[in-house]
Amino acid sequence: xxxxxxxxxxxxxxxxxxxxxxxxxxxxxxxxxxxxxxxxxxxxxxxxxxxxxxxxxxxxxxxxxxxxxxxxxxxxxxxxxxxxxxxxxxxxxxxxxxxxxxxxxxxxxxxxxxxxxxxxxxxxxxxxxxxxxxxxxxxxxxxxxxxxxxxxxxxxxxxxxxxxxxxxxxxxxxxxxxxxxxxxxxxxxxxxxxxxxxxxxxxxxxxxxxxxxxxxxxxxxxxxxxxxxxxxxxxx
Amino acid sequence: xxxxxxxxxxxxxxxxxxxxxxxxxxxxxxxxxxxxxxxxxxxxxxxxxxxxxxxxxxxxxxxxxxxxxxxxxxxxxxxxxxxxxxxxxxxxxxxxxxxxxxxxxxxxxxxxxxxxxxxxxxxxxxxxxxxxxxxxxxxxxxxxxxxxxxxxxxxxxxxxxxxxxxxxxxxxxxxxxxxxxxxxxxxxxxxxxxxxxxxxxxxxxxxxxxxxxxxxxxxxxxxxxxxxxxxxxxxxxxxxxxxxxxxxxxxxxxxxxxxxxxxxxxxxxxxxxxxxxxxxxxxxxxxxxx
Ligand SMILES: Nc1ncnc2c1ncn2[C@@H]1O[C@H](COP(=O)(O)OP(=O)(O)O)[C@@H](O)[C@H]1O
Ligand SMILES: [Mg+2]
Numbered sequence: 001x002x003x004x005x006x007x008x009x010x011x012x013x014x015x016x017x018x019x020x021x022x023x024x025x026x027x028x029x030x031x032x033x034x035x036x037x038x039x040x041x042x043x044x045x046x047x048x049x050x051x052x053x054x055x056x057x058x059x060x061x062x063x064x065x066x067x068x069x070x071x072x073x074x075x076x077x078x079x080x081x082x083x084x085x086x087x088x089x090x091x092x093x094x095x096x097x098x099x100x101x102x103x104x105x106x107x108x109x110x111x112x113x114x115x116x117x118x119x120x121x122x123x124x125x126x127x128x129x130x131x132x133x134x135x136x137x138x139x140x141x142x143x144x145x146x147x148x149x150x151x152x153x154x155x156x157x158x159x160x161x162x163x164x165x166x167x168x169x170x171x172x173x174x175x176x177x178x179x180x181x182x183x184x185x186x187x188x189x190x191x192x193x194x195x196x197x198x199x200x201x202x203x204x205x206x207x208x209x210x211x212x213x214x215x216x217x218x219x220x221x222x223x224x225x226x227x228x229x230x231x232x233x234x235x236x
Numbered sequence: 237x238x239x240x241x242x243x244x245x246x247x248x249x250x251x252x253x254x255x256x257x258x259x260x261x262x263x264x265x266x267x268x269x270x271x272x273x274x275x276x277x278x279x280x281x282x283x284x285x286x287x288x289x290x291x292x293x294x295x296x297x298x299x300x301x302x303x304x305x306x307x308x309x310x311x312x313x314x315x316x317x318x319x320x321x322x323x324x325x326x327x328x329x330x331x332x333x334x335x336x337x338x339x340x341x342x343x344x345x346x347x348x349x350x351x352x353x354x355x356x357x358x359x360x361x362x363x364x365x366x367x368x369x370x371x372x373x374x375x376x377x378x379x380x381x382x383x384x385x386x387x388x389x390x391x392x393x394x395x396x397x398x399x400x401x402x403x404x405x406x407x408x409x410x411x412x413x414x415x416x417x418x419x420x421x422x423x424x425x426x427x428x429x430x431x432x433x434x435x436x437x438x439x440x441x442x443x444x445x446x447x448x449x450x451x452x453x454x455x456x457x458x459x460x461x462x463x464x465x466x467x468x469x470x471x472x473x474x475x476x477x478x479x480x481x482x483x484x485x486x487x488x489x490x491x492x493x494x495x496x497x498x499x500x501x502x503x504x505x506x507x508x509x510x511x512x513x514x515x516x517x518x519x520x521x522x523x524x525x526x
Contacts, residue, residue, distance in 0.1 A: 048413060050409065050412075050413075069412075070409075070412040070413060071412045071415050071416060071417050071418065072415075074412070074413055074414060074415035075415045079413075080413045082409070082410065082413060086407065086409075086410040086413070088403060088406055088407050088410065090402075090406055091399075091402075091403070091406075095399060098396070098399060099399055099400065099403050099411070099414055099416070100414050102396050102399070102400060102414075102415070102416070103414060103415025103416060103417075104415065145414065146414075149414070149415065
């Protein structure tokens with residue numbers, strides 16, 4: 001379980017997160033929803049130590065992640081696929097994956113076989129530079145690179161951004177399947193509330209750095225006020 | 237043919253220095269103006285051991301070890317606080333460090349050139365009673381430079397360490413998210429760079445015609461720096477090729493052009509090269525991410 005308590009993060013005068021509290025259950029998908037600028041990316045970046053918390057606490061299975069270095073948080077089993085995916089364009093698919101496996105000290109060949117089974121297209125493109133991949137393939141590569149290290153927590157920052165609806169649906173199905181099979185704890189940041197709520201167990205809605213709702217995905221999805229004002233979901 | 241050998245013999249030294257600069261630039265975006273002086277200092281440390289009866293190879297090894305240590309120490313103490321500062325800070329600090337090392341060396345070892353006795357003769361080979369401008373020493377010089385260049389290339393290209401080094405340079409934040417200990421790698425990059433420069437300095441100090449003095453690396457550094465710039469600063473291969481090119485052009489000018497022109501060779505090549513390809517001859521990247 002990832003536990004966030006009274007977390008505040010500021011950039012100078014900008015309060016990106018204010019007193020954010022919620023728990024993300026182990027082995028479940030928690031969607032983090034909200035408009036552009038709500039603080040979703042900042043939340044994930046603070047969890048992995050890329051931004052500094054002004055106050056509050058973040059813990060993984062009871063161990064505080066604050067004051068830990070990003071690389072040590074990664075080694076503790078937190079995989080973070082950043083906004084924009086962060087694949088290294090100059091590297092081949094294989095090099096990107098190898099990089100992901102090194103710190104975790106897992107068997108690269110075994111991990112590779114597993115990821116190619118999950119994302120067959122990566123196997124076909126293994127020797128290509130990441131620069132030549134499509135948006136969907138890059139997202140798959142970024143996820144595979146995080147997964148090959150066998151994390152217990154996976155942070156995904158807008159995986160559907162720029163993807164066609166069909167590809168997004170596939171991506172969401174894969175995330176759901178992963179979470180189930182590997183009892184992975186997933187924090188799924190999305191502006192695309194509709195597709196995220198389909199696969200999420202729980203949902204947290206952020207607005208200007210504040211939590212306006214933290215409940216089951218079902219409850220959030222059926223709350224008219226949330227749908228209308230914060231999620232941009234208008235009923236037909 | 238003579239020109240080719242002489243040109244290559246000098247060119248590999250420029251290439252080594254350029255390579256050393258490129259390693260540091262790629263990983264930390266810092267131009268190490270003290271690079272030549274660091275190599276000089278490490279070479280002195282190795283050389284002092286020869287007066288304690290150690291042979292050439294032992295002194296070479298000690299100089300290399302000193303180079304590794306000095307590179308690591310410099311990154312940790314001087315360079316690390318500079319990463320998030322404006323570029324001018326690093327220029328001032330590195331030029332200051334250059335001055336410090338040179339005056340310290342002069343104070344400790346005096347400014348008189350000293351030579352490290354090498355086991356290689358500097359007498360040119362003969363082939364069917366024609367002399368070739370290539371001596372066993374020159375051969376040693378070329379081979380040791382090539383060994384270092386190949387080793388550095390192989391580390392970057394084929395090892396896990398090299399993959400992590402490249403990742404740390406290209407995308408430090410992503411590398412951290414994948415558990416790469418970027419800080420340690422940057423230190424290692426400086427160590428590697430420094431050791432590559434030391435090989436050049438040891439060769440220079442054991443070449444009877446030059447010898448080691450506190451400011452001896454200044455001239456070589458300028459040529460190496462220009463080679464790195466021609467190569468595009470990002471490209472290790474470009475740095476080495478440009479180093480060789482400068483050595484060759486310089487040699488041809490020395491033999492066929494009016495006297496005095498040859499010392500301008502690197503500058504002429506740089507100007508021409510930058511006119512043809514302002515981003516450097518071998519550079520492929522458009523903008524730096526670090
Ligand atoms: N590095 C930064 N410097 C200054 N302000 C920032 C920085 N990163 C984010 N912010 C601000 O913090 C707020 C939250 O941003 P972000 O976490 O990126 O939102 P989201 O991912 O939900 O779109 C925004 O107002 C944004 O402008
Ligand atoms: Mg964002």
